[in-house]
Amino acid sequence: MSNAMPSDTDTQSAVREIAIRDALQEAMTEEMVRDERVFLVGEEVGGYNGAYKCSRGMLDQFGPRRVIDAPIAENGFAGLGVGAAMAGLRPIVEFMTFNFSLVAIDQIINTAAKARLMSAGQLSCPIVFRGAGGAAFQLGAQHANSFDAFYAATPGLIVLAPATPYDMKGLLKSAIRDDNPVVFFESELTYGKRGPVPEGEYLVPIGVADVKREGSDVTLISWSKNVFLTLEAAEALAERGISAEVIDLRTLRPLDAQTVLNSVAKTNRCVIVQEQHEVASYGAYLAHMITSSIFDELDAPVGLVSTLEAPMPYSKALEVVLLPSKQRIIDQVLAVCA
């Protein structure tokens, strides 16, 4: 499957380019039209059309019963969403960014994720928690957290981290229809990113990674906005004669191990690119999964490009040092291919 136009279950015709914020808006709007039980709650989602304009026009279309501006009370409205889901609705809870999910994380991890098991299936919790994760430019330490690993480490949750407008829309629709609680990561820096999204309805399946670029020398794996950085690095590597395959995980939990292992078994080398500190990260787990599954197929240990180990400083002169960069990916690939 190529970067240009993935095609999981789409059955549409025309293709146009839209921004991620609009892809998300379409996903939510279509699902709300389709299913009366779906509603959206979060800060600024209504009158302001979303802090990042991901719900433009939705208050006008659906009214304040289904598009609900919440006060700043993340534990409260996340918990309320969980209760509403248990009572048969299908809430979409927007965190302005996932930095603020930390004050609601108990409701996600201890209530939503565990309700089904604790009740032996009597309770169902079909809820989507969505919002931007990771750093944007110079927002400082408290607004630059990546909690991918926290949620991906939690049994009971589905965790999605798509990159492209196409995947954002298709996966968000799948998330809304899923009967499990879903954590859905977006990125402040890519809401304006445009890409092909067909007019008609389609879904992208949960749990399926996507090969965004084919290659034969090394497998690069990433998710969320760093897929774009990784693709850029792959282009630069091509100029040096290194053919990189790029896998976009799209789903962190459940991991599509097969797609990953097939690729690494072919290339025998792997570099993972993540915007997370290395310790107890998702990428380190992925590296271990690969290594322990196909140890003998690896020509070199799996490489990891991560955020460096400090809270994020504000100054741009420092922020760029901590975050993964094209150069660091290239260096890591060269090391792995040496």
Added chain:
Amino acid sequence: MSNAMPSDTDTQSAVREIAIRDALQEAMTEEMVRDERVFLVGEEVGGYNGAYKCSRGMLDQFGPRRVIDAPIAENGFAGLGVGAAMAGLRPIVEFMTFNFSLVAIDQIINTAAKARLMSAGQLSCPIVFRGAGGAAFQLGAQHANSFDAFYAATPGLIVLAPATPYDMKGLLKSAIRDDNPVVFFESELTYGKRGPVPEGEYLVPIGVADVKREGSDVTLISWSKNVFLTLEAAEALAERGISAEVIDLRTLRPLDAQTVLNSVAKTNRCVIVQEQHEVASYGAYLAHMITSSIFDELDAPVGLVSTLEAPMPYSKALEVVLLPSKQRIIDQVLAVCA
């Protein structure tokens, strides 16, 4: 250094056996006698002598100014502790268990861990967050969380997870004296566990792992209460003629990579035992760290014994299936040594 009697910086003479709860009580009491700025706050720490009796007699000795019974408001009293630390005190904040730290985690991760960097060193946050982590017998899903990885993944924090009474006392004293925020994991199931603790004062240094058992065929690595399980497994392996070295990490952050790598470079095989789900776990990170550091020294991929991937069911018939067990450690070692 042997399991029986570690001796980091101890200068004492007599040795006696005491329980972990008393080792912790001694550590806190000694430090409070030594330094007027140290105080203890948490639920039940005073009048009740601690939910697990780790602060027995301390209210009597120090009075309600320094041993403070808190209402159930973890975000509140953790945040209050952080502020007090910034203002020059040295709080010990007890979470009845770390399950309940989840409602306070924002204060730990976004305030305590980041204060120093965000203020370029103007703010200091010498605070210890301590309490029991992990599952006890049949407490159900919400009371069986292991958040080791969440805190170990957070730059700005020191994370300690000792096992023995000796290490508990020595490390807690070091933690209280440290100028960084420290997360200190204990275990409900081992508060009554007894072991040698000298009469005199000693410290165990932060950031130093301990070889609790020497061996030559395989390195077993663990921390917290699972060190005991791992030692049991090592004994059983000895009967089968497999000589296992057991490393007790004691500190998760900063990791003592050297001790780990020296051992694995010697044994060429490694199994990590953790009470955590595998995805995005500390153990998987450790496996990756080892693999990427000494890939060529490994005769087999690093093995991992983890909690299985579901919220913890209550029934003992199921709980034992999910948790690491002696048998699973043995099986994993046999696989790695095959």
Added chain:
Amino acid sequence: MDQELVADLYRKMLRIRRFEEEAARLYTEKKIGGFLHLYIGQEAVAVGALSVLQDNDYVMTAYRCHGHYLARGGCSRAGMAELLGKETGCAKGRGGSMHFYDVARRFMGGWGIVGAQVPVAAGLAFAEKYKGSDGIAICFLGDGAINIGSFHEGLSLAALWNIPVIYVIENNYFAMGTPLEKTAPTEDLSIRALAYPMARDTVDGHDVFAVRSCIHAAAKRARDQKLPTLIEAKTYRYRGHSMADPAKYRTAQDVDQWKSRDPIKVLGEKLDGFGLRGLREQIDQDIEQEIMDAVRFAEESPFPAPETALDYAYV
């Protein structure tokens, strides 16, 4: 006073009491694992409150949940089996003492993180309003829960969005070993409602009839006006916080004072006073039989199969 009603309330309260006395016994016999928090002494609150609600109303509480489960009509066999971690339990042994469920009866648990159920219960009620039903939600919490953030956020949203939910603080004067005066600066816990503001009430939780009228009024406010209420029910737990707690922080006298007007005793005497001693003895006997049957059922039931350990994590 309606004699049938008295008999019914007596029966319901006694059923909880006897269920838990047997549970306590099984716990000391080590047949029950984990924590066991008994509701003994507080029965009039759950029974009174739930006796005036509808089938389409939701009920949610904290970890001290056996009483609410039974008062809502939950099966004693399934409850006892749950305590023993059996496949026949009301959560197939996955939940345990703190996490009873009977979702068919809209008994939504049984939750372990203090205060966390407060916004969740608001969500249950929110959903009923959203669907246009006349269902409401009732949420029980301890006096220990009034200082935690989720309590505030839940009440704040309930007031702001006119959510038909009733919050009942079961003030039993202790949060584990901590007496109320250490955690609440006033005697009147319902003043927490003034902050939003929200309707409030205070009731003697040992008086099952007072509880009924108090909840009835709140339910009417919720159902008709879609407005929340915060209620403080003053009550007492006769046992320790959990079976592990010897409760040395209070005297036998303290406990006896509350026991002297024990709601089950009071209603039993009322029945006798009506000249219905025969009926009362019949009830006693029926309950005894039901609970003993529940114990037998639980003991004889199988444990969940090991290979099902990961079941129910996902759909």
Added chain:
Amino acid sequence: MDQELVADLYRKMLRIRRFEEEAARLYTEKKIGGFLHLYIGQEAVAVGALSVLQDNDYVMTAYRCHGHYLARGGCSRAGMAELLGKETGCAKGRGGSMHFYDVARRFMGGWGIVGAQVPVAAGLAFAEKYKGSDGIAICFLGDGAINIGSFHEGLSLAALWNIPVIYVIENNYFAMGTPLEKTAPTEDLSIRALAYPMARDTVDGHDVFAVRSCIHAAAKRARDQKLPTLIEAKTYRYRGHSMADPAKYRTAQDVDQWKSRDPIKVLGEKLDGFGLRGLREQIDQDIEQEIMDAVRFAEESPFPAPETALDYAYV
């Protein structure tokens, strides 16, 4: 009225105003990254409040923090350099606009998670009481912060433990694009204090003298009786939530109504009325010079060296 005091307050408020106007300009020139939240319009609150406090009192606020930093005496050069992410900044470029610090002056930041500073500030005050000093803490927060759990927990502990802290809700009628009526069911935000209960007050935040007396009373209560106070200061931000917000959710008229009694304008006119136009012009000129010098200083300062990127993560 003390003419010197008027001149001093005028100077302090103008200093904030001009600092931020220049910051806004630098932001549009893309010299400042991240978010930039301006305090313009609210100056009388920080200046009035901090003008009656002692050197050993702690000050803490949220991300809209330039005003409080400057009102506490923070250096304008270091502030401007911080905005530009320079090594000479008040947090050496590590904090940014939302995270100013001047710990030597007990200005403790500058925090980004709404409400999280509430318990932390209680801790600062707690520490002073613990040490036996007469220091107190003042903590500013937005109207948007009154629904979050940490607000409740912080106030609850402050009331319970008699902590000498003053909480000032700067009610500027908006939390980002959300008008107050959508998030608070009443006009009087200080009723949140009734829940604990805690002393409370309401003040016109555009009246710097009213702010002074209100805070003076609260500080006395804190210092002498070790009691907390919750204050609502009604004020207004003239600009958008941050530089990214066009503020289309209100009319120019709404803003003009508040601007018509702008506290800086009012005090300037008062000075002129005293016949002190010369003094006022001198102040204007001094401030202009200071701020322009700060801009120059910031622009000319070096960025932190890349190899220091991990510094200050640990001791």
